[in-house]
Amino acid sequence: MEPLAGRGSSARVAVWVVHLAAPLAGLWLLVARPELDGHWEHQAAHFWLVLAVAVISLALAVVINQAAVRRADTRLLLVALSCLVAAAFLGLHAVATPQVVLDARNAGFAYASPVGLTLAAVFAGLSAAELTPRARAWLLRRSGVVRGVLLGLAVAWAVVSLTGNPPLNRVPAADESAPAILLSAVGVILFGYAALRYYLLYRRRRAVMLLSVVTAYVLLAEAAVAMALGTSWHVSWWLWHALMAAGFGYVAYSAWVQYRNEGAAAGLFAAVGTDDTVQRLRASYGEALEGLVGALRSSEQGTIGEEQLAATTERVARRFELTDGQAAVLGRAAGALAAERDQIRKLGALVAVGQDARVVVADDELVRSAVQRVESVFQHYSVRVGLVDDNRLVFPAGSPVTAETFRVAQRAMTTRAVETGPAGALHLPFLVKGHAAGVLVADRGGPVPERDAALLASLAAQIAIALENARLYRTLDGLFRQYMSPDVATALVADPRQAALGGAVLEVTSLFADLRGFSTFSEFSSPGEIVEMLNRYFDVATRAVLGENGTVVQFVGDALMALFNAPARQPDHAVRAARAALRMQHDVNRIAADRPEWPRFRVGINTGEALVGNIGGEALRNFNAMGDAVNVAARLESCAEPGQVVIGASTRDLIGGCALVTPLGELMVKGRVQPVGAYVLHDLSGGGHEH
Structure with missing residues (x-):
């Protein structure tokens, strides 16, 4: 089914409404003209039809419950419970078909479906309601208990009904309709409420699966009406069986179509979930796109081959169902985005180095972090930072430099100006309180582009500021920690x-x-x-x-x-x-x-x-x-x-x-x-x- 939005949406809405209204129109005709409500009593057909619907509903319950557990989603959990209780009582209705297990019709057979449908409506209504965070948390914790209670109720019903024990062993009178009408009324109200709420959600979140759920709940509400007004073994009675089959079958069909399109069950029923679930899912899609951008950068840097890049692009295209042309456009856009983000990362290193000094940190740790940040964004650069210690320029033991590099670095410290080494390496001095505090050496094996040189100069200045701030913070922190809790002092x-x-x-x-x-x-x-x-x-x-x-x-x-x-x-x-x-x-x-x-x-x-x-x-x-x-x-x-x-x-x-x-x-x-x-x-x- 196409979403009811976009060009021609009014016509699609009208067609959708007509299709859903047709069963009620047929039911009205059968009730108004009893002579048209033909009699057809076929126990085997009834058994297999209801059993098939129960199996479909059970399959939906299993799949939706898996999605609920995977995403910790209470709405999906409640929808799964709705399908589960419907499957259980439909199965009981099927097994209690006269002349299959039982010799004759009894109350267990007559009321299994109304009770099951009403319980399913209760969970459907709860799934559509806005539950409080505490209620959602409680339900997730107690989901096993709720599921056990429902299955226990179904087992008890089966034992009492199939063993011929009261009160389910009695034969309902022909004119006994009040209980069924009451149960059906509750089902109509709750399924109608759920359908309305999901339709409003669909208006905000256009998704075929949501529309399928709306359609299913409308059909189940109509089934509840037919259940109350239909005459046993007549066309009006068979109608509610068909409506239930259509309701659950339609959701199953939509899930199968989505699975066929996506090739995986991971995203099934995600659109039906809570806003938190949808946001997390969108974040995962964003991660997939970020993976494509990362693959493009890795390809440019030579760390992965063309085959790996093509495989990544194919995975993203398949995930989002893109054509070859769309995938090519996406690749070019990702390339431009990767170049822009490379520049943003380099600028971000400036901010990050300054942020490192907002907490108490030693000089060598601050410098080591700064070097890691610079090297992470300036690909193919070798970066070293030397600090002045006791009036001597010292490079860390893990970052040795050649004699020529050390000589140029000392000259830069003396002149307080950027010096270029024989191979094009930049030597950028930095000052703390007007005194030379160290030098940043950036070497890429050749001339440094002007744009990178400007950013590296800014980074050297930022390292100087960070060092000055870190030393001040250490002094203050040492004083504060003697009089207050460390976290408060920091x-x-x-x-x-x-x-x-x-x-x-x-x-x-x-x-x-x-x-x-x-x-x-x-x-x-x-x-x-x-x-x-x-x-x-x-x-x-x-x-x-x-x-x-x-x-x-x-x-x-x-x-x-x-x-x-x-x-x-x-x-x-x-x-x-x-x-x-x-x-x-x-x-x-x-x-x-x-x-x-x-x-x-x-x-x-x-x-x-x-x-x-x-x-x-x-x-x-x-x-x-x-x-x-x-x-x-x-x-x-x-x-x-x-x-x-x-x-x-x-x-x-x-x-x-x-x-x-x-x-x-x-x-x-x-x-x-x-x-x-x-x-x-x-x-x-x-x-x-x-x-």
């Missing part, structure tokens, strides 16, 4: 504006730890013993936090507060906090093994939004976090026993299946009206089990 060195009062609302994981029984210990211990204990405890505690790149915010007496995901962003901040807490408890137990009188840490962890930034006054301020999620972490710590780590429900959800926990239920904590879900965390290798 962030302030990189961007002093972060010292301003205020902050931003971020999702963070807060960790609170204090010593249960510290006051009693202090009462019976000398100040020296207290300090020794605190220093040893806080040493292992801070090492545990910093080892996971957390931020120690403050020490208050015997307590410690740490943050994860601030100031440095950490996608796995909840897991990092959990690992830090477990490591903290392990190390405390180790160092206090021979000190039973020493108190033990209790730890609370919670995740949520908080205002993170500098809090205080103009004269004195601290990096901190404020918010309900932070307060809950402190309250959970007070609920923990010595040696325990108690985490909130939000943290447990983010950690996922690797957490071994014992649920504490909903706890009422001080200063809070709503209860808090809490768990004792034992380990991070338990596969998500609960004690």
